[in-house]
Amino acid sequence: MAMKYEKLMIIFYFFIKKYGQNRYLDIIMPIVTFMGNMGIIWFIISIALILDKPYRIIFIVLQQGYSSSIQQILINVK
Template sequence: MTVLVRKFDVFIMLFINKYLRNKYLDIFMCIMTKLGNMGAVWIAIAIYSLMDKQYRYEGKVVLSTLIISTIIGEGVLKNLIKRSRPFDAEKNVKLLITKPISYSFPSGHALSSFAVAGVLSVYFAKYELIFIGLAFFIAISRIYLCVHYTTDVIGGIAIGLICSKFILVVLNFK
């Protein structure tokens, strides 16, 4: 971990804690993170799609994307990189949610959210802003809540988008 990246991550975290934290954003960000917990919102969308014969294929693709992105992020990358969480490294951090027990890089919430949002945006283009917006707020909530560094989230977003493109290429989406 380079010193420059560490300084950037700590600066962003301290800036958020000092200038942006308030009771309204605390509530909003906790809700956003809960939507991303275990891919809850994406699973709900997949189940809804699976129940409609017209969108059953898309529901299967969403579930597959969620599983693949989780294996890549939680199963492989976090265990290879083993980056500690901000609340472990910075002792003046006040957590508003339960401490996650896995490693920090990449953000699993950001990775899976952007992987699924990327796929959904292709299949349901008219809702693209909603999917990407939801993924964005889920990802940002992780920084706001001090459970990820900014670079964890940026890495998660990038890997998630690569995952979605890969899945679409493998499925030969036209």
Template sequence: MALIQNFDIFILLYIKNHMYGHMMDKVMIIVTSLGNLGAVWIVISILLIINKKYRNVGFMVLVALILSTVLGEGILKHVVQRIRPSADIPAVKLLISKPLSYSFPSGHAASSFAAAGILAKYLKNYAVEFFGLAALIAFSRLYLYVHYPTDVLAGIILGLICSKMTIYFFNRLSQKQQSLCRKGD
């Protein structure tokens, strides 16, 4: 565990020493706010739900967001109970208000990759943009010193698993509906 903790701190200090700047501070605060409560992904899902052609994709995004929140924020954070880097390394001045929950896994990364995984599968022409936004939101959590790199990595993995589980669930549901329709004919 000490090796992982040292690696995490090394990465955070590298970001702090090589990437910090007044303009980046402002950009990262805006980027991270897009991920607050999954806001940007909820807006995208609502826009998709409004459009009949993409309604199912919008619902899938919402389910993936809920699943990642329940597993990450509701279960894993309370099991692992990892404190945030800002508590471990108090010399760093936070640019945003200190999050109240535990650090592992990153909820921003989990929700962003859960949504991006769904969106990239069904809106392939925008896959790079969806994953790019998700990665930027995840990186903002490191930049802002509210997560360790392994928190973010775990959030990414959790989010992608949630997107796969949601796709599987919706595919199974669709197959059952088609089977029932055929039996009814």
């Protein structure tokens, strides 16, 4: 079982190496990663959700989580 899993993972990594590396993703992915680290991506997603009426409750939940993470960062900085 473990050998099949390892072989599958090697095929998966090879696929990413072959098709996932290009000059466009080399530029875009560090920006997306930075946005994720700073929580900006969640803010953008929550703004997109508030624009659609059925998803406004999800927006409220995301905003509460985002604001609590900002509070934790500010507490740790002091």
